[in-house]
Amino acid sequence: MPQKRVVLKNCGIIDPRQIATYLQQDGFKAWQKVSTEMTPEQVIEEVKTSGLRGRGGAGFPCWLKWDLARKSPGIEKYVICNADEGEMGTFKDKYILGNDPFSLIEGIAIAAYAVGARQSFIYLRAEYHYLLDLLQQAIKQVEAKGFLKHVKIDIRLGAGAYVCGEESALMDSIEGKRGEARYRPPFPTTEGLWQKPTTINNVETLMNIPQIILNGASWFNQIGTERSKGTKVFSVSGDVAKPGVYELVLGTPLRELVVDLAAGEKIKAVQVGGSAGRIVPYDKIDTPLSFETVLGSGAVIVLNESRDIVNAVYKSLEFLAEESCGKCAPCREGTKAIVGIMEKFSKGEGSERDIKLLEQLSSALPLSSLCGLGQAAPFPVMDSLQYFKDSYQSRIKEKKVGVVK
Amino acid sequence: MMWMDVENITLTINDSSVSGREGMTILEVAKENGIDIPTLCYIPELSPTGACRICVVEVEGSRALVAACHTPIAQGMVIRTHSPKVLETRKTIVELLMASHCGFCMICEKANICDLRKIAADLEVGLPRFETEKRFYQIEDVSPYVQRDMSKCVLCWKCIRACREIAKKNVYGTAYRGFDAKVVVDCDQPLNKEVCRDCGICINYCPTGALTRPKKLGEEKKGKPLVISS
Ligand SMILES: Cc1cc2nc3c(=O)[nH]c(=O)nc-3n(C[C@H](O)[C@H](O)[C@H](O)COP(=O)(O)O)c2cc1C
Numbered sequence: 001m002p003q004k005r006v007v008l009k010n011c012g013i014i015d016p017r018q019i020a021t022y023l024q025q026d027g028f029k030a031w032q033k034v035s036t037e038m039t040p041e042q043v044i045e046e047v048k049t050s051g052l053r054g055r056g057g058a059g060f061p062c063w064l065k066w067d068l069a070r071k072s073p074g075i076e077k078y079v080i081c082n083a084d085e086g087e088m089g090t091f092k093d094k095y096i097l098g099n100d101p102f103s104l105i106e107g108i109a110i111a112a113y114a115v116g117a118r119q120s121f122i123y124l125r126a127e128y129h130y131l132l133d134l135l136q137q138a139i140k141q142v143e144a145k146g147f148l149k150h151v152k153i154d155i156r157l158g159a160g161a162y163v164c165g166e167e168s169a170l171m172d173s174i175e176g177k178r179g180e181a182r183y184r185p186p187f188p189t190t191e192g193l194w195q196k197p198t199t200i201n202n203v204e205t206l207m208n209i210p211q212i213i214l215n216g217a218s219w220f221n222q223i224g225t226e227r228s229k230g231t232k233v234f235s236v237s238g239d240v241a242k243p244g245v246y247e248l249v250l251g252t253p254l255r256e257l258v259v260d261l262a263a264g265e266k267i268k269a270v271q272v273g274g275s276a277g278r279i280v281p282y283d284k285i286d287t288p289l290s291f292e293t294v295l296g297s298g299a300v301i302v303l304n305e306s307r308d309i310v311n312a313v314y315k316s317l318e319f320l321a322e323e324s325c326g327k328c329a330p331c332r333e334g335t336k337a338i339v340g341i342m343e344k345f346s347k348g349e350g351s352e353r354d355i356k357l358l359e360q361l362s363s364a365l366p367l368s369s370l371c372g373l374g375q376a377a378p379f380p381v382m383d384s385l386q387y388f389k390d391s392y393q394s395r396i397k398e399k400k401v402g403v404v405k
Numbered sequence: 406m407m408w409m410d411v412e413n414i415t416l417t418i419n420d421s422s423v424s425g426r427e428g429m430t431i432l433e434v435a436k437e438n439g440i441d442i443p444t445l446c447y448i449p450e451l452s453p454t455g456a457c458r459i460c461v462v463e464v465e466g467s468r469a470l471v472a473a474c475h476t477p478i479a480q481g482m483v484i485r486t487h488s489p490k491v492l493e494t495r496k497t498i499v500e501l502l503m504a505s506h507c508g509f510c511m512i513c514e515k516a517n518i519c520d521l522r523k524i525a526a527d528l529e530v531g532l533p534r535f536e537t538e539k540r541f542y543q544i545e546d547v548s549p550y551v552q553r554d555m556s557k558c559v560l561c562w563k564c565i566r567a568c569r570e571i572a573k574k575n576v577y578g579t580a581y582r583g584f585d586a587k588v589v590v591d592c593d594q595p596l597n598k599e600v601c602r603d604c605g606i607c608i609n610y611c612p613t614g615a616l617t618r619p620k621k622l623g624e625e626k627k628g629k630p631l632v633i634s635s
Pocket residue numbers: 053054055056057058059060062082083084085086087162163164165166167168200201202203205206371372373
């Protein structure tokens with residue numbers, strides 16, 4: 001069975017408002033093991049052996065971040081949990097936070113211990129404000145049990161900007177500034193929040209930590225593929241009969257997720273990774289889902305044959321152009337230019353020349369943009385040009401006008 | 406201890422071996438060795454921002470290009486400052502900036518001293534092919550010290566930094582997202598603040614005609630007139 005519950009193990013089983021129900025499910029056993037038997041270095045070593053990589057999109061080795069932050073000089077350090085979840089078509093963190101806040105808190109407690117941080121922040125997406133109370137109650141209950149003596153966890157609400165999920169803009173936002181990407185180096189692990197060493201991890205990444213500690217790194221290491229260990233939680237939406245949150249072993253073919261589990265029919269393409277994700281055409285539906293191939297944040301948007309790819313890409317780029325922080329020139333101007341060209345195509349006014357311009361922008365933006373937003377923005381354009389070029393060309397020839405929804 | 410001054414980092418720029426000191430940026434080392442990398446948002450005495458991305462260079466082993474103005478050098482780096490990939494990317498960025506620029510060069514006071522125009526000419530960027538929107542804002546001429554025409558702004562953040570770091574005033578900030586991003590005063594009020602005196606530092610740093618000294622009737626134009634030869 002490709003479905004496996006590691007991250008979502010307790011979701012639907014425990015009562016998110018009652019810590020007692022979590023403790024019955026081996027809750028905080030991992031923390032007790034860490035705090036009594038392990039040094040921070042041993043924790044980092046265990047995470048290293050597990051092969052856990054970040055689930056927020058970039059897939060950066062989790063242990064390396066922790067190690068760099070631990071070794072950075074200074075006594076003031078921070079651990080941030082990224083719960084901004086702004087990516088189009090992603091809703092897995094919302095599900096996790098609402099159903100099992102305790103595992104996350106346990107993960108943060110262990111991360112803070114490993115890194116040597118005494119303050120931690122959960123950066124919560126503004127639209128998830130209704131989860132604020134639940135999370136705060138959960139933190140209070142954990143504090144009352146005495147598991148958070150070494151670290152204080154505070155929640156910071158975002159203000160609705162997609163780019164504030166990007167780690168450097170996120171730190172600006174917590175500092176009370178306008179969220180803008182920062183240049184790197186210095187990386188957050190040396191100069192992060194308030195210029196102090198900081199680690200930033202996605203909700204799902206931290207959810208894996210207690211399980212890794214409890215069951216051992218070698219158990220975790222056996223799940224998944226060569227370079228993608230463990231499971232991944234996917235948010236499936238679009239043209240499927242059963243949209244929702246699914247957890248699968250990494251390396252599972254996309255077909256199992258969208259056809260077998262989510263019951264998608266007459267699929268034309270699948271957008272994996274959200275607005276700036278990759279577009280997988282139906283004939284590549286057996287692509288395994290892993291860091292080596294396609295994954296991103298785990299947003300899976302299914303488009304059936306009634307959908308128009310050019311319009312789908314147009315809408316994605318409109319979103320990205322609007323959400324660009326506006327600091328760096330290629331992203332600010334480039335995404336706008338792409339939107340302009342896509343609009344022409346959707347109106348049936350595109351030309352071969354415009355395809356050339358799209359190609360030029362698709363090469364410049366990933367090479368020069370300041371942060372991941374601009375770097376990834378042209379991906380849907382590139383993929384649609386590669387797999388669905390006829391969709392563009394038919395519009396040139398027939399001056400076909402697309403319905404823009 | 407003198408070791409700090411020793412050129413202890415060796416690297417390769419455009420096939421020749423050069424050396425630099427710890428903490429230097431690629432741009433600084435390139436400059437010392439007579440290699441010209443165009444910049445728009447960089448000013449040596451201000452903190453870098455990495456906003457314009459025109460100074461990008463190729464570093465072996467890095468997937469994306471890196472900005473020379475804020476990337477520190479490292480031992481053994483292999484850098485190309487003018488490879489086809491670099492030039493192509495730089496040109497695209499400048500072309501994009503020109504595409505949304507108001508394009509009144511003929512009647513712009515800074516036309517013959519405009520950095521954007523100079524860079525565009527150097528990189529042989531012709532008339533921009535992208536048909537994006539042009540930035541358009543009302544001229545702000547409320548302040549007796551600074552006239553702001555934000556249609557000409559290239560968002561280099563220089564005025565913000567000069568005001569903050571040199572004049573220590575913090576008059577400017579940024580607002581709005583994406584293409585609408587703008588250098589603003591307060592909540593986007595026309596500049597007319599008590600704190601803004603006549604230091605005019607921002608005007609000197611502005612690479613385009615966005616910030617100018619308000620003209621008084623009958624005053625002579627500074628600088629030579631723009632001459633266009635065929
Ligand atoms: C534009 C943009 C938006 C992002 N949004 C999120 C987000 O909502 N949630 C998240 O966890 N990571 C997001 N990321 C990735 C973060 O920058 C960062 O890589 C991640 O939080 C690191 O955690 P991880 O190592 O556990 O994956 C975003 C990145 C970019 C470039």
